[in-house]
Amino acid sequence: MVVREFAERGADLELVGIQKRFPGFTAIESLDLTIPAGSFFALLGPSGCGKTTTLRLVAGLEEPTQGRILIGGKDVTATKSHQRPVNTVFQSYALFPHMTVLENVAFGLKRRRIGDPLGKAHEALRLVELDHLAQRRPQQLSGGQQQRVALARAIVNRPALLLLDEPLGALDLKLRRQMQLELKSIQEEVGLTFLHVTHDQEEAMTMADTVAVMNKGAIEQMGAPEVLYELPRTTFVANFLGQSNLFTGAVVATTGAAITVEAGGSRIVVPTARAQRHQGEVTVGVRPEKVVLHLEEPTATPDRNLLGPGRIIDVSFSGVSTQYIIETPGLGTVLVFAQNVGMGPAAAVGDEVWVSWDVEHGFGLDDDPAEAGRFPADASTRSIAVQQREALVTELEEN
């Protein structure tokens, strides 16, 4: 059942009740996922969360322990990798070292006996602007060029589904940005379904229409990047996708429109519609760039949450913005990103400050409060990823 023709357009990918166990641990507990045709879907998560395993299952390089995989409505669970209308851009690129760039790109076309493989390969290389290097060997190219060859080698086959396994991980920041835009425009141009696996939250948000945040072998939350960012449902999402200030406390008052949480002696109001839980101990949060820094105590208004006074313990200037870490008694540290609209940082370490944010910008999480506060609010995504990984590893060892 070798696919001998090009896919007309992208195909739906459906994962139904997928479970994958390796000897000693379970990589994917239970996964149901539908990716509509023509979309750019990102699977985001720390290393070891099961996202690469998911991709390998779809590619046919691993077999699921349970569940079914459907591509374009057809069950492909039992088919071999070479029989699936799927191509992968591997993290290591895996360009064949004994072939030229052109032979690499034409490889898939020749296997499927598609007419004029070399002409089509040249065309694909022109798309990634590398046609002039067609006769070189892969190892004579730079990392970014190899990455583009790997991309050309995959898209030249016009697969119904293109899998990208952290293909930009090895590139430097500037090249990565450029490649992100190129990938996005290629996806729009050819209209294929892209499934992109990454641990880089910025990359996922820039490129994908839909992002699924994966943790410990399950999807924590899925949606458009802006929805996920503005309204995270779990602590993990709040901290992995961007950064968050989180506060845990008991709900002390509920009106139809908002709940009030008392945390560390301060009252924080969150709209009911933006909170997952409305009673008991809850975790609420706000994104650091929504928080405003005040050098003098502002007058309290009902539409703004006000915390303070606190003391600045760290200021780091990063060009477009400045990051302040404020130690607030009873609440731990609060992170503030302030745009540098004026000149340079507005406050210095040791200054006494207040912070406030619009009530509408807060969100309430769904986790058990015991789980909240597991990560300090000033942790970077990278350190969260590392912690998550460590937690996962200990968990796996315990099992």
Added chain:
Amino acid sequence: MAFAAFATAEALPQAPKRRSRIALFLLLPGILYLVLFFLTPLVSLVLTSLQAPSEFGDIGQYDYAFNWQNYVAVVEAYLPHILRSFGYALVATVLALLFSYPLAYFIGVKARRWPLLQSLMLVLVIAPFFISFLLRTLAWKQILSDESFIITSLKALSLMAPDGHFTGTPFAVIFGLTYNFIPFMTLPLYSTLERLDTRYLEAGSDLYANAFTVFRKITIPLSMPGIVAGTLLTFIPAAGDYINASRDFLGGPDTQMMGNVIEANFLVLQNYPAAAALSIILMAVILVFVGVYVKRSGTEDLL
């Protein structure tokens, strides 16, 4: 490299010149060794191969001459042996490759998950080296002799003619050559396959190649250095081998190879020029063969 430095020393300032002298000095033991133990015997061999019999001398007495007819004479006399040598060596090399590749692939790729099994199998491949290869070949002569259990059983089952032999036939010689050189084929193959990146195989499978095509288009080309090294390590000594084909071991009167003829001419017939001429021919043919083979297989880096 040292020679290159030496050649350009004049154009360079003082310091590199001194360095090139040091390099030459450090190379001296190696050069002396080569001159003494490689170049001298080679020159002596070439000179011997051109000698002519002494006019009034005994058997085995020769004078230096330019008697190139020696070469014509040995080719005329021993052409069957020459062809047999390369024929047997070629068949043995192909057989050794066919046996060794799956073995090396299993040890180097499939057994990666079980390092203990991998080490155990490697030890088993090397184990025969702990016993002299003469003894092992003699043992095979016993095992395959006419009175042995194997041969009598085969005859009892009518799978072999009642008056048939195994030792002394070309099959026995090729069997012996294959058996003796399998480790030399397996080890270089293993060392390349052990480094084979299986992600290339996955990429091939992802690009619509079935298992056989992946093997043909990716695994084989990527393991070419091991194949070339293994076949050379097998073919070159097998072509010059004089143990397996010897009548004292697995061979017979009709299985004599060049090695046996050279041995007989040197030690028994005392026809030193003929033996030397045959040696030179053996060496030259192997050199040409290896050169063409390496060039064609695209692994010049190995030489």
